[in-house]
Amino acid sequence: MIAIKDRQILIDGKARMILAGEIHYFRLKREEWQDRISKLKEAGCNAVASYVPWLCHEPFEGQIDLEGKTSPELDLGAFIDLCKDNGLYFFVRPGPFIMAEMKNEGLPFWLYTKHPEIMPPSWDGVSVSTRTVDYLAPAFLQESYHWYSAVMKVIAPRLYTRGGNIIAVQLDNEVGMLSWVTNSPDLTANVLEDFARWLHQQHGPALLKQRYSFDLDNALVRDAALRSPAEEYAASLLHDLGYYMRYRFARYVSILRRYAEEFGVTDVPFIINVHGTDAGRGLTFPIGISQLYEAYTQAPGYIAGSDHYLGELQISNFQDLYLINAFMDAVNRPEQPLTSVEFECGDGDYGGSNGNHYDPSTVDFKARMCVAQGNKLLSYYLFSGGINSLLPEPANDGNNRIAFTGERHGFAAPVNPEGELSYSYWPLARVNKAIAAVADKLAIMHEEHDPLTFAFIPDYYMTESKYPASSRMKEIVQNLEENRGRDAWEMLAKGMLLAGYRFGALDVQNKALDQWSTPVLVVPSARYMDGVLQQKLVDYMQAGGHLLLYGELPLFDLEGRPADTLSRHLGLNPAGSRESTHRYFLSLRAEGWVAPRPEVRSYRAHFYGATRGEVLVRAADTNEACGFDIPLGQGRAIVLSAAYPCDVSLVRAILEELGVRAGLNHHDRSNGIFMTTTATESGERLLHILNLDGFDKEIHITEKEQPLLGGRSLQLRRKEGMMLPLNLSIGAMRIVYSTAEILGRTETALKFRLTQPQDIIAIAGPQKVALSQDYDVELQGGVQIITSLKPAVLSDQLTLYLEA
Template structure:
């Protein structure tokens, strides 16, 4: 049985961290399947995921082979069964769209030939530049039903609740992505008829459009909009497509359930990274939120490709996870259905080589934020087979990548261990060793929330000839989310803050909390009202960006500025001969003069000035509002943990975890479970070893002596973990396994000038060993310290206790008790 409950993935009653690897059976010769799956097992993975591409299984005459009649690699059930024989769970991804660098994104050529009406036109009636379709076109749905009727029964027969190993089924893939990346909305006649009914209902027949929705001239008014209604149309298209995508996924789910696929989660894959950047990822959430948010049996999965783990990458990843969780309900867990793995050399041209620690560092951050399933994509490469029909497209193969595919993967196209295999395997084995507590722990948050404004990400469609649409999209893209240059999130992470996000269109921030929000000139009226109400009720707000002055459709909206009694001038940007710099005042000082890309003049009528340019023009204020306060920083500031740490401190929020390091690069957070277990997560993403002092809830760990955290390494340290029948209450080592009455540790970090150690709660005897020293304390706590060069394996006896423990000086006893 599979349950999604309390943000956990529970398999047969046991909370799990599902570690999967994507292996494309259709790109691997049948006789090599077992060898690839043996490598999956060797790496420690517990599941396999694979697309099941329609274009591969449909023959030129329209018949479908999923049993291997025409090609042995088409026997999908046999591959799933081989996974089961090795104890591997299976995640089925049958489309209809699968992408995966396949021709037509996985849709058979025949569908386009026989049903040209499903192919959209976009702005000005231009043909869609991608192989997208109108998802709800009757002909496409009927063809999809044919495909599902062929493939889903064999999946239904292998569902885990019915004795098989299929634990999850993904419905379609990256819905809406093709229209977004091409800025070409699916404006078929069928869709526009639906849009007309939707607009009529929204505006009750009194909308802003010059013609009756759905009537004569409606198609032209949408495809080639005038500036008069361009603003409302951009907003309405985004909202409408959310509903339409939800209708599509609901239709697919109904088809699947009608064919026996039920009692396992249905997954929706969220796209959004672009050009190695995660900042546009919430566009995918915005498009697909209505397909899964709060819907029982549905789960969302991230799909991200951002390159090597750096401060930039990890800031983006932290936001991705926080924003995904913000729209989930109390039971829906975080998952990642495409988690970038490998060297990054996707073109086999030695043009890229990520540090092999990259997957480890990203994995650890995601697990600390509550991810319960990670699918490494692509784990094993392969060979793209020839198509069954000649299409004369340059290679006539299944994929546009040519013959070899997955050259960057941990396992190469020919089944060889790749550059990142050993590093990936080490990561997976470390996760497995820590699964019992990671699977039930949630990240602890400080009294800070990052604002999510989904409508600020409804920027996927804008007519290229519309100045109004272009201005809105440019403004929103620059300032939303983590703030320009990722300043909000990067600064808060460096300052030690642990935070989630709040979906501001749907709910208010926690009462009294600090809301951190990136703003531009465009901000929806409902969000401005919610920010004002939060402050008036005693909440605190940190705004970074220009003062909002327009609603999303371009109409003036000064709700927030009026509440703050805050006048404002134009934004002044740098040029080749003008270099604006700012200085801090009040609680923000001392702070060195800092060059900025732009600043906006603020004219406050109350409150304190905290930022000016060097000539005294105000660009930062701290304004009381009701029982709360709002800090507005209207300049393109650089990331700075001191300045933003002071801002949050002034607003009354302190980090529960703080570190002291010589340079930026160490990310820390804590997780805890309902039964009182707790862990500290340390991730050093820099290329330098970092001496790091750590304070948790005001308690200096290790007597304030620094931990020596190696370059590009991650660690899960006990603050109260139940391991092998005992409780570890502290220490500088990560659990590597429990076996033969002993706990094995790895990555034991040195403390100060001496070796690392672990502390064990009273009630358990530690058996003497030549490899470590035992220091008992008066309260029964035992400290175990390895000898120099020794690997720490603590042998335990849970049936007896230490006798006559020797008292020690209090300053030698380091303990971080779990929170009540």
Template sequence: MSLPGRCARVDGGSASTYRRRMRLDVELRDRRILVGGTPQVLRAGEVHYFRLARDGWRRRLELLLEAGGDTVATYVPWGVHELADGTLDLTGRTRPELDLGAFLDLAAELGLLVFARPGPFQMAELRHEGLPGRIGRDHRDLVPVGWDAAPAPTPDLDVAAPRFLDLTRPWYAAVGEVLRPRLAPNGGPVVAVQLDNEVGMLSWVSNTPVLTEHAVAELRERVVAAPDRRPAAAYPAPDAPLEEWLAAVRSPSPELAPDLRVDLAELHRDRAARYLASLADLAREHGFGDVPLLVNVHGTAADSAAPLPIGISQLQRSWQGAVGGVAGMTAGSDHYVGSLSAAGAAEMHLAHAFLAATLGPDQPLTVLEHECGTGDYGGDLGAHVDPEAVDLKTRLLLAQGARLFNWYLFAGGANWSDPRPGEAQQRIGITGERHGAAAPVTPEGERGPAFASTAASMRAVADLERWAAVWEPEHDALAVGYLPSAFATEHVHPADEAGRALRADLEQHRFGGPRGILPRVLLAEGYRFGAVDLEDHDDDEDGRWPRVVVVGAGRVLDGGVQERLVEHVRAGGGLLLVGDLPELDLRGRPCTALADALGLRRTGEVRSGPRMPCDVRPAGGTTGWAEVTSSRVSALAPPSAPGAEVLAVEATSGKPCAVAVPLGEGSAVVVAADAPLPSGWYRSLVERLGAAPGLHVEGAAPGLVVATTATPEGERFLHLMATSGHPQRVRVSERDASGALMPLLGGRPVELAGRSGTILRLEPVQPDYGTGHRHQTLRGNE
């Protein structure tokens, strides 16, 4: 399993004992990870050395190699390595399992690369989220207070405060002493380092904005520096004492709340970016910043990827920088979506398309916590993830161009007893003594029920690495619009009724329209699509918006985005907006730039009730689809623009709820209803706007996802994933430049068992990379 250029350890483990074979630079370039100049898809498995007896390390790493991994990932927890007396043990002088260098050396000896995650925050079900408990106890100014000066209910800290960075510096210095000589450019195994972990997650899930004195002082500076944005009587006077600002911000008046929601979101996003940039500087200062630095994005919840863009929105400024992306840095997802239903696959696709839309031209998509295991995290048989899920999730993300996977948690371990004065939790972790019972490798070091399926997914990536390390997803002439500001909803004061209403509107529509319908219907209709950041001012100017932009939006939509959408259409583009007609900005103020340009006006709303169904039907008595029941319909005034057309109406009143409007050189379609309209109708809308589906799949049962990728050399691959239990027997055609459908694979059918996938090389002949259900050789186009 060893790769060229890896280092060999010949004795005890100090830096001087290495016999270096080759110094390998690790680069991020053209959305690829290059190790020693060779593109790779890194296959990591998370193994927590500190939760294992030292003589058990080799067994877990050998099982990782057996499974097909080439990289070991691990947290390096500050709060575990810091002893009760405040000193650090990274050499095993007090406990053998704390010898970080020896663990990294063993990985190198076995031919494994290393992905190190030194925090300072780690989460990982560790006491105090992996930090020393003394920080919160001894530095109360770092402990957040939130709304109404209530203390944070989580172990969060004000990480952007200078004091926290000062406290972190000695930790990074000590870690640097171990990591620096073991970086790949220095002849060691460490190829990547993660900065902190899930920044902003604790604040989001608890609706507790960081309103420390330091944070509110920063907010005051920003507001005073931008007087045009400060309401006359809402914020305190610029020269008012900080205590007055603290009181106003922590318990905002109804007059202040609308601006505060937006201003706090901006403040927290800039503070997160500054914090992560400071950590990157510390890593470089202490010698371990010469490999890619990665940012882990949180956000999946309740087996759904729909909340993931909240984390993207919170953190994207950290890897984007001023323009084109921060060199040497990229982002990765952290997902826990269970068994991956057919609807969940569409959510996963869209969430990662949104993440990819924020990455610069050199920044690859990565997956920093790739869920594996049985799913029984509570150990009470209360949950189960089927074994096919890890394979399907891997295939889905490979088709989107992921270059690093970290199967998490690969090996379980133990939370050993570490009693300390004043600590309620007397173990290093919060999950009892056994940790990671759901992992593919059990806490006792045995192959668990999920080992075989996890290994199969790793080996599939290994088999495909030659191509998967460089291929890119192919997209049709459309993209789904990503709206970062629509996901800036993590903090709303409990008494802010207007804010809660705005948040509800955004949550209902921002992730692919009402019901999250757009990614499902686009995939079902054969569209290959990515996403575009509608708030990135450079994207549309650089021509990176495709012909058609599909947007899920309700009554609330940022004014700048409305104006850019108008310009896109006027310049010849197409817009499909599904949800409602926007009429408010993010502060709740009237904003009708898009509606005014299209000559549209919202006249009312009809909601379905127990005795009053709300139905939608095609306009003009057409019979293209049957009348359907909607939970809500917005009535629109008849469009006045020349050439405008009513497409659908509310059945009882006959009032328009879906219209097509020409504007300049392009046209827009607005669907102002929350209704399960037919997927074929949505396809017809996108086609009339100028984007036909690139693929046509004959005979598909529900749950089939189809995609294509291509390498720079022109090698192309067809990806098919049956995400439901339905068996599939399909024929796939592709639309050529003239619009004609040309059969792929010579018109031969492809068969898939339910919950399985395959990747077929279209040209030339190549074996099928299946899941073990069937293996056959299919010929591509000739």
């Protein structure tokens, strides 16, 4: 039985950690399958994932080959069965869309020839530049039903619940991504007719007439007006079209699930993957969440999985991954665990041209952060490269292959197309083994949080479809983009993490907000914010909540109508803004309780006149105010309305003033350290640490001002991550603390990865640690203190033997 409950993945009633690797069977010779599977097992994975390309299995209409009749490598069932024979779970991804650098994103060529109407026009009636389709076009749904009827016959009998090894099925792939990245919403006649019906359901006749001045029931007029919107209703369309597309994606996913269930796929989770990273950053990732969260929260039985491509995790972007996970958790249903179904691995040389090599710490850091935040499934993409075969019928498109990457595919993978191991294979294997050693604990653990929360506003990311000729749409979207992400992420989120704060996120738009569960709320704010949400924030503060607002105070709702509830209650009146230029060097001066502090440069500031409270930040030369501390009811707001650089001490000072201290501290002035903790309900814990910098550090860690690790200092080597046990039970033994990381355990031995010049392991319990030349054992107050005699730099593994 497969179940998702309490943010866990349960297999036969036991919580599991799933570590999968993507192997494309169709890009390998059949005789190569076992080699790649063996290398995946040796890397510590317990599952295989793969797309199933419709393009390859039905290149000619009506001639579906899923048994390898035309090519041996197309025997999908045989590959899944081979994985089962190797003791591996399977995560199957049958499309219809798969992307994977395939031609037509994995759809057959004949589909477009037979049904040209499924190819959408977009703004101004121009054909979309990608090979996306109208998901709900009757012809596309009919052909998808036909594809599912075939592929699910292979999948259904191999479900884990029927004695097989398939534990999850993905529905489509990155739904809505192609229209977003090209700013080309699907605007077929079918879509616009359905959109008009939806508008009638959402708005009464009088309101609908106010919002749209043309006849929505006249198809000719309507289609032209919606594809080339006038300024008078552009803002209304931005809002309505965004909500409609989310409703449409949810319908599409629901239909695919119904098809799968009709053909016997039941009692396993259906996974929806979420796209959105760009150029090594996660700033746009919440667009994917905004597009799809209605699809994967519409009913039980779904799991959302992130696709993230952030490259190296460094001090410049580590907060992005943390917020990606926090935001996904914020919109998940209570039972849904965090997962990542395209977890970037490999060396980063995606072009195969020696243009990039990630640091070996890359996959290690990202895996450690994700499991620390509660991810229960990581699927490494792409684990093994392969070969793009020739199409059975030439496309005369330059290479005539199934994909556009050339003959070789997956150049950057830990296992290259020829089956050779890259340098990136070994860090992946090492972190997998570290996770596997405590997998039973991680599978039931949750991240511990300090009493503060980062706000997530899904509608702030409903910006993927904007008419290029509309200045109204451009103004709203540009302001949201300026305020929702970069500055707040790089100042507040990064500063909070570097200051030792552990925090989650809250969907403040759709979920309850109260001062008891959320004592301190951090809100990135734009000039536009829904009036209902503004009132919610006011009510929160009046009841005693504390707010840290960064960015602009909202003056309009998300359609540009005046809405200044928040600023009025705070007593802040707009007083202009300034930006730096090559001749004007905007600088900020701290005052009040945040002073003394050096004057700093800024590229933008928004100024307000305060009718009460205390000014905290001013423009250095004009004294215009852009930082405030304002009481409201029983609560309080601290407002920073300027782009302030990441000052960890300032972030800490503000949050402590609002009443929340970081539980963890390391007291290292160089920063560059990420720390958090995970715990079980019974109090077993792991301390997760990343040294993001390329130099060694020595730190002392305290929790609530009490020393951890017996007060011992910790040496952090450059670019090193570790999971250290705190009060962790292993059989009858309990590891009180350890500076070494658990690598494995049996009934008679505990294996550790050493991290220090002299590691210390403190163990309580009835069983005694046997003497050894590799370590000393001393009894202190009923606790066995084991001191390693092996410096980690010379030999990083230590085995403690337990007496019978």
